Amino acid sequence: MRGYHDIGGQPAGRVRKLPETFDGWEAQAEIVRNLLADAGRRMTYVDELRRAYESFGAEKYKALSFYERRVEALLYLLEEKGIVSREELDARIAHITLRERERQRSEPKPRRAR
Amino acid sequence: MFRPGQRVRVRNPRKTGHVRTPSFIRGKTGVVETWVGTFLNPEEIAYGRTGGPAVHNYRVVFRQHDVWPDYAGSRGDRLYLEVYEHWLEPAAGNLRGG
Numbered sequence: 001m002r003g004y005h006d007i008g009g010q011p012a013g014r015v016r017k018l019p020e021t022f023d024g025w026e027a028q029a030e031i032v033r034n035l036l037a038d039a040g041r042r043m044t045y046v047d048e049l050r051r052a053y054e055s056f057g058a059e060k061y062k063a064l065s066f067y068e069r070r071v072e073a074l075l076y077l078l079e080e081k082g083i084v085s086r087e088e089l090d091a092r093i094a095h096i097t098l099r100e101r102e103r104q105r106s107e108p109k110p111r112r113a114r
Numbered sequence: 115m116f117r118p119g120q121r122v123r124v125r126n127p128r129k130t131g132h133v134r135t136p137s138f139i140r141g142k143t144g145v146v147e148t149w150v151g152t153f154l155n156p157e158e159i160a161y162g163r164t165g166g167p168a169v170h171n172y173r174v175v176f177r178q179h180d181v182w183p184d185y186a187g188s189r190g191d192r193l194y195l196e197v198y199e200h201w202l203e204p205a206a207g208n209l210r211g212g
Contacts, residue, residue, distance in 0.1 A: 047156040047159040050132055051132035
């Protein structure tokens with residue numbers, strides 16, 4: 001049985017070749033993923049991430065980018081293993097969002113270059 | 115264990131869940147190029163079972179014409195794929211595919 005992620009050899013039309021660029025958060029996501037799997041933690045493995053996003057369902061899988069998939073899978077596993085709960089995560093996101101808003105408000109406006 | 119030069123067929127089990135062998139290669143016959151090493155089975159790690167045992171992995175070479183029925187490239191084109199031992203079974207003959 002072929003899973004929705006198993007697309008080798010399937011018709012895909014013309015392949016668009018774009019220069020590869022990374023957003024900062026994408027690099028951070030990989031750093032966090034690596035740290036969670038290191039010898040001191042051994043919390044999540046890349047094979048588990050694959051298993052997780054292969055179980056998301058085709059619709060969600062296709063709607064997410066490569067790194068979005070990996071982050072979603074990481075969150076899914078951290079919750080599955082009882083390491084981080086969804087509530088803790090939401091609380092932390094709210095905290096950081098507020099902090100960033102405060103920071104932007106207090107920063108002096110950039111002066112226009114002459 | 116398989117040895118270099120041995121013809122092997124990729125199994126096509128009715129296995130669900132996470133697997134590392136893509137569907138396009140299942141049922142295809144190739145030749146063992148080299149033994150890659152032993153690794154914990156990613157199909158077990160995927161479910162948090164990290165206790166082993168380690169399994170053999172082989173680099174297998176296939177003729178592109180054997181893999182894709184409508185392949186339009188050169189007769190000499192090859193596909194190299196690393197496959198875990200439990201996905202392989204011996205196939206007839208042990209000469210290198212011409």
